[in-house]
Each structure stands twice: as C-alpha cells, then as structure tokens.
Amino acid sequence: MEFFDYYEKLFGERWPALLESLKGESSFETLHFEQSLEPYYLDRASVFAAKVLGAEPGMDVLDMCAAPGGKSLIIASMLQGEGSLQCNDRSPERRVRLEHVLENSLPKKWRENIKITGYDGVKFGLHKKESFDRILLDAPCSSDRHVLNSPAHLEVWSAKRIKRLAVEQGSLLASAIDALRPGGIVVYGTCALSPLENDGVVSRILKKRPEAHAVEISDIPQGADRTEFGVHVLPDRTQGSGPIYCAKIQKKL
Numbered sequence: 001m002e003f004f005d006y007y008e009k010l011f012g013e014r015w016p017a018l019l020e021s022l023k024g025e026s027s028f029e030t031l032h033f034e035q036s037l038e039p040y041y042l043d044r045a046s047v048f049a050a051k052v053l054g055a056e057p058g059m060d061v062l063d064m065c066a067a068p069g070g071k072s073l074i075i076a077s078m079l080q081g082e083g084s085l086q087c088n089d090r091s092p093e094r095r096v097r098l099e100h101v102l103e104n105s106l107p108k109k110w111r112e113n114i115k116i117t118g119y120d121g122v123k124f125g126l127h128k129k130e131s132f133d134r135i136l137l138d139a140p141c142s143s144d145r146h147v148l149n150s151p152a153h154l155e156v157w158s159a160k161r162i163k164r165l166a167v168e169q170g171s172l173l174a175s176a177i178d179a180l181r182p183g184g185i186v187v188y189g190t191c192a193l194s195p196l197e198n199d200g201v202v203s204r205i206l207k208k209r210p211e212a213h214a215v216e217i218s219d220i221p222q223g224a225d226r227t228e229f230g231v232h233v234l235p236d237r238t239q240g241s242g243p244i245y246c247a248k249i250q251k252k253l
Ligand SMILES: C[S@@+](CC[C@H](N)C(=O)[O-])C[C@H]1O[C@@H](n2cnc3c(N)ncnc32)[C@H](O)[C@@H]1O
Pocket: 046, 064, 065, 066, 067, 068, 069, 070, 071, 072, 088, 089, 090, 091, 094, 119, 120, 121, 122, 138, 139, 140, 141
C-alpha cells in the first residue's frame, strides 16, 4: 500500500518500530485547572509545542487553527486572563467543539480575554498585519497517526495530498508571519510525519519572508529529534507521544 511504502522509504530502518508505536497507545497529560471543571487529555508532545510559544500575561496571541482547543487551553493558562487570545478556526462544526472545550475546561477568569472567530487563516496577514505578539499555527496536516488507524482514510491516502497540504500550510505560515508584530514569534506545528509538511514548508516560506528566521527551541522532550529548523517528536522514542513537529520563527525587530 502506498502509505506504508512512502514512509518506509522515508524512515528506512526506523520505520518498523515507528509504525508499531503509531499503532499503540498515545501518552497524554491531564489538563485539569479546577476541581469543578472537566479535565482535558492532551498528547504530551502537543503540550510541549504549545509551551514553545512562550506566551506571557499581557500579550496579544492568535491561535490560528484552534479547534478543538487543546493547545488553546495551554495558551490561556499561560496568559492567565491578561492580554488577549483569539481562537480562530474555519470549520463551524469544530468551532462548536472549541467553544465547549474552553467553556468547560477553563476557569472563568482565564476565559474573559478570549474571543472565538471563524476566518480563513490566510486572511490574517492582509487584514491583521503586525497585530500579534505570538501566533500558534497548528496547521491542517496529513494526520498520519489518525490515517493509520482509520481504514477509510488509509484507503484514500496519497502522496499528492501531502504536496497539496504543504502548499496550504505555506500560505498559512506566510500569513502568520505577516500578522506578527516586529520581534513577535510564530510557532508552526503539524502532526505530520513527512518533512515536506514540516521543515520543507518552513524552508520555503523563510526564503519568501527574509524578515523572519527560525530560532532554536530549548528544553526539548527526551528522545525528540532536532531537524534543520525545528523539533520532531515521534512516538517510538518518546514513549508514545507525537507525532508533533514544531518550529519557532521570530520576526526581526
Ligand atoms: C491540527 S487541527 C488544530 C488542532 C488544535 N490546535 C488543537 O490543539 O486542538 C487543524 C485545524 O485547522 C482548521 N483549518 C483548516 N484550514 C484552515 C484555514 N485555512 N483557516 C483556519 N482554520 C483552518 C481545521 O478546521 C482544524 O480544526
């Protein structure tokens, strides 16, 4: 099958162990901010990626592709109600879930500075130029772990789709950089295995946006791999967490 051949070629000797780990249990962190609230279970690598953003109280933050909201919970907990958090997602159905997650898992005092919107992320660069201190771009991606565990998705998987997604991801990343204030930071992330959706996108867009550059991420999870521009957390070496890729990109002052 195309999916297996594609990734076997990419990961070589590492593939059998990686494949087994992708079929196995994920490793979750429980986000439970108050006894009366609903706990939320988030993959440990996703918690790491959201923290890389380094959001601080008082900052204006955009979560460009936010639904269902796991990483928004982490950002809101970093802002502690001070500054602003715009949780955006283009999908109406997924925004309903996002609203539910924020309402039921965040303390009221951390919710007051949050607004939910439904714009196409590629519009921010034009309509919200230089407006945010931090942007999380958790991009739509090939979601390989999900695909692997869903026969219907596996059936329609294609290498062409990866290329199509990489184009979309690039447009979103360029828009995010344009929407950043000078000195601001974008964290670009995916849950994809292929470098085409990860370093490949970052490399292409940094060439088009010379005002931005990748900065090294400190304190990475044990077992995670450093790549040319970011960090790839893969479940075979991190006790089940991931896949998550993230790169930290800063706009010059
Ligand atoms: C990987 S998921 C985000 C997961 C989320 N960050 C979390 O931690 O729960 C990607 C999201 O991007 C949204 N999306 C896809 N294309 C978009 C676009 N052009 N603009 C805004 N959102 C988009 C999808 O609806 C989907 O909810």
